[in-house]
Each structure stands twice: as C-alpha cells, then as structure tokens.
Amino acid sequence: MTNQNVVVSDSKSGINMSITVAVSNSSIFATTAQKPPPAPGGYISISRKKILKDLDVNGGWIESMRASSPTHVKSLPPTTTAAEDGADDHHNSWILHHPSALDMFDPIIQSSKGKQIVMFLDYDGTLSPIVADPDKAFMSEAMRKTVKKLARCFPTAIVSGRCRDKVYGFIRLGELYYAGSHGMDIKGPTKTSKLKKAVNQGLLFQPASEFLPMIDDVYEQLVEKMKSTPGAKVENNKFCISVHFRCVDEKEWNNLAHEVKSVVKEYPKLRLTQGRKVLEIRPTIKWDKGKALEFLLESLGYANCSDVFPIYIGDDRTDEDAFKVLREREQGFGILVSKIPKDTHASYSLQEPSEVMHFLQRLVQWKRPSLLRRHCRV
Numbered sequence: 235m236t237n238q239n240v241v242v243s244d245s246k247s248g249i250n251m252s253i254t255v256a257v258s259n260s261s262i263f264a265t266t267a268q269k270p271p272p273a274p275g276g277y278i279s280i281s282r283k284k285i286l287k288d289l290d291v292n293g294g295w296i297e298s299m300r301a302s303s304p305t306h307v308k309s310l311p312p313t314t315t316a317a318e319d320g321a322d323d324h325h326n327s328w329i330l331h332h333p334s335a336l337d338m339f340d341p342i343i344q345s346s347k348g349k350q351i352v353m354f355l356d357y358d359g360t361l362s363p364i365v366a367d368p369d370k371a372f373m374s375e376a377m378r379k380t381v382k383k384l385a386r387c388f389p390t391a392i393v394s395g396r397c398r399d400k401v402y403g404f405i406r407l408g409e410l411y412y413a414g415s416h417g418m419d420i421k422g423p424t425k426t427s428k429l430k431k432a433v434n435q436g437l438l439f440q441p442a443s444e445f446l447p448m449i450d451d452v453y454e455q456l457v458e459k460m461k462s463t464p465g466a467k468v469e470n471n472k473f474c475i476s477v478h479f480r481c482v483d484e485k486e487w488n489n490l491a492h493e494v495k496s497v498v499k500e501y502p503k504l505r506l507t508q509g510r511k512v513l514e515i516r517p518t519i520k521w522d523k524g525k526a527l528e529f530l531l532e533s534l535g536y537a538n539c540s541d542v543f544p545i546y547i548g549d550d551r552t553d554e555d556a557f558k559v560l561r562e563r564e565q566g567f568g569i570l571v572s573k574i575p576k577d578t579h580a581s582y583s584l585q586e587p588s589e590v591m592h593f594l595q596r597l598v599q600w601k602r603p604s605l606l607r608r609h610c611r612v
C-alpha cells in the first residue's frame with residue numbers, strides 16, 4: 235500500500251485537481267484518474283427491480299435490506315488483510331469518480347460562473363443525521379441557520395420522502411420551497427426572503443391527490459399488521475407510507491417484508507420501494523424527486539434556460555432520480571451524502587450532514603461578498 239498523487243477531473247468544468255490516495259495497485263488508478271467522474275457503474279448496487287424480485291425469492295432480499303443503510307463504518311486496524319486492502323482500493327477508486335464536493339469547491343464555483351445556482355436539499359441523512367426514531371430526526375440549530383442564510387443567497391428547495399408538514403415542522407423556514415412525499419406535494423415559499431420578493435408564494439402542486447383515500451386505507455392495514463412486529467413503525471407521509479424496520483430484529487425482516495407485500499399486492503396502483511432501513515409504499519404515477527426538481531426549475535422560470543446551475547444534495551436511493559435528471563440535462567450536479575461507495579448518478583460526495591453544512595456555509599461565504607459588491611454598485 236503506497237500513497238500516490240492522482241489527478242481528478244471535474245466533469246463540468248474540465249478543471250483538474252491533484253489529491254493523494256492510498257493505493258495497492260496503481261494500474262487501476264493510472265487509467266481512471268485521467269477521466270472525468272463517469273456515469274455510474276458497479277459499486278454497491280441494488281436496483282428497484284431487484285428489490286421487488288427479491289421479495290419473491292425467499293430470503294434473498296434480506297441482503298438488500300441489510301445494505302440499505304449501514305450505520306457504522308468499520309475503521310481499519312493497523313494491520314489489514316487482503317480483503318480489507320481490496321475494500322480500501324474499492325473506496326479509493328470510488329472517491330476518484332465521486333470526489334469530495336469540499337475538495338472540489340473551487341472548480342465547482344468556476345463551473346457555475348454566470349449561472350443562477352438553485353439549491354435542492356434532501357432532509358433525512360442530509361440535513362439531519364439518521365437516528366433510530368424518525369420522529370426525533372431533528373436538525374441542529376447551526377444547520378438551520380446555515381439553510382436560512384443559504385436561502386437568502388439562492389432559491390432553495392427541500393425535497394423529502396416525508397410528509398410536507400412534518401419536514402416543515404423540523405426546518406421551520408417559510409422562505410423555502412418544500413416538496414414532500416417524494417415530490418408529490420410541492421408548495422412555494424410562505425414568507426418573503428430578506429433579499430428579494432419570493433416568487434411562487436401561492437404555489438401548490440399535488441399530482442397524487444386521488445390516491446389519498448387508498449393511502450389512508452393501506453396505512454390503517456399496515457398499522458394493524460405491524461402491531462405483532464416489535465420495533466416496526468408505520469409512518470403516514472400523506473401521499474406515501476413508510477414502514478421502518480431499523481429497530482426490528484433482523485430475524486423478523488423477512489416476515490415483515492412479506493406482511494407488507496401481502497397488503498400492497500391488493501393495490502396494483504401502489505408500488506413498493508426501499509430506502510434506508512425502510513420500505514416505502516407509493517402511487518405508481520410517474521412522479522419522483524427528479525420530476526419534482528424539473529417542476530420546481532420550471533416554476534422558478536428556468537425550464538429552458540442554459541444559465542441555471544442546480545445543485546442537489548441527498549443520501550438516499552430516491553435521490554438518485556434527481557441526480558439522474560441533472561446528469562441527463564447536463565446542468566449542475568448531484569452530491570451523494572455517504573461514507574461508503576454506492577452506485578450513484580451523483581458527481582460528487584460528502585460524508586455526512588456536518589460536511590453538508592460546511593459545504594453550504596462555503597457557498598454562502600462565496601456568494602455574500604459578490605452580493606454586497608452588486609448592492610454597492612446599485
């Protein structure tokens with residue numbers, strides 16, 4: 235294992251930067267380092283189709299449930315085995331393709347030059363740390379202040395799987411856009427931001443309203459079914475439902491999934507997806523966080539603009555729909571919040587909410603002087 239300097243290219247700006255990584259086989263990195271972060275490829279990859287298929291194959295899906303949200307990253311002892319060396323290589327290779335957004339801050343700013351940055355932020359695992367009780371996923375006061383300052387500098391939207399009212403209850407900032415229920419419940423700002431008049435103050439978009447009675451029905455059934463599974467928690471997210479298994483004994487995961495599936499199969503208009511130690515039930519309509527991002531850009535007047543630079547930060551599989559939209563539009567980029575390599579459409583990475591806060595603070599610090607200069611000229 236040796237340390238090696240490698241060059242990382244930023245896909246948007248084409249700017250290169252040199253970083254040091256520990257490598258055991260330099261040949262892999264010598265070739266990949268010259269290329270920009272590519273489209274996603276073979277890391278920890280569990281496709282949606284596979285989740286649904288696995289639910290039919292006895293026990294096979296358990297692996298995907300286990301991998302859905304590793305909470306602890308093993309720190310390596312001083313002497314590592316060959317397998318651990320392999321894991322190291324894997325991580326280093328992944329970081330080359332998804333460099334830290336903090337390390338790449340300057341190139342990122344360069345590539346946004348002359349364009350309007352629009353911020354999209356996931357909530358759980360991005361602004362707040364993952365905790366056992368979903369009702370206690372509070373964000374820190376420092377994070378709240380940072381997001382408040384961010385919204386003074388750039389149009390900012392929260393895009394969450396949670397019920398919109400609940401995520402608003404955690405954040406309590408009226409100057410933001412909120413897209414709850416995985417984007418199926420979008421509302422414009424309720425409060426005028428300090429710098430400029432908020433647009434879309436009356437905006438409300440709910441493409442899945444016809445599903446409300448069905449969702450309530452399924453919610454009642456799932457609450458009843460889950461009573462016999464200690465630790466299981468059913469959350470009503472208005473246009474979708476979450477069945478949490480983070481606090482359920484792993485031996486019970488198989489039964490839990492079968493119970494959930496037995497309810498959902500009676501509703502062909504609903505589908506089952508998986509998040510971080512959570513099964514999610516939602517309408518089959520073609521609407522997701524990616525569509526919500528496009529809808530919000532359009533509402534902000536950036537539908538066919540080339541001078542917009544959206545940045546989407548998220549940690550979950552559902553955020554991939556938004557990362558993919560940005561890849562396809564070749565506008566802005568996605569940042570995946572993860573400590574471990576994951577198959578992703580995001581271009582950059584941050585390890586945890588504290589790094590997200592640091593990144594947002596740097597954006598504010600960068601924007602503030604230029605705002606002041608502009609105000610002085612007027």
Ligand SMILES: O=P(O)(O)OC[C@H]1O[C@H](O[C@H]2O[C@H](CO)[C@@H](O)[C@H](O)[C@H]2O)[C@H](O)[C@@H](O)[C@@H]1O
Nearest residue numbers: 357358364365366368371394395476480510512
């Ligand atoms: O889109 P998000 O804002 O990331 O919401 C996705 C789900 O987040 C919540 O669950 C996750 O966070 C919980 C609190 O840290 C954790 O206990 C759970 O295991 C995670 O899956 C939320 O409770 C779900 O309703 C959201 O769908």
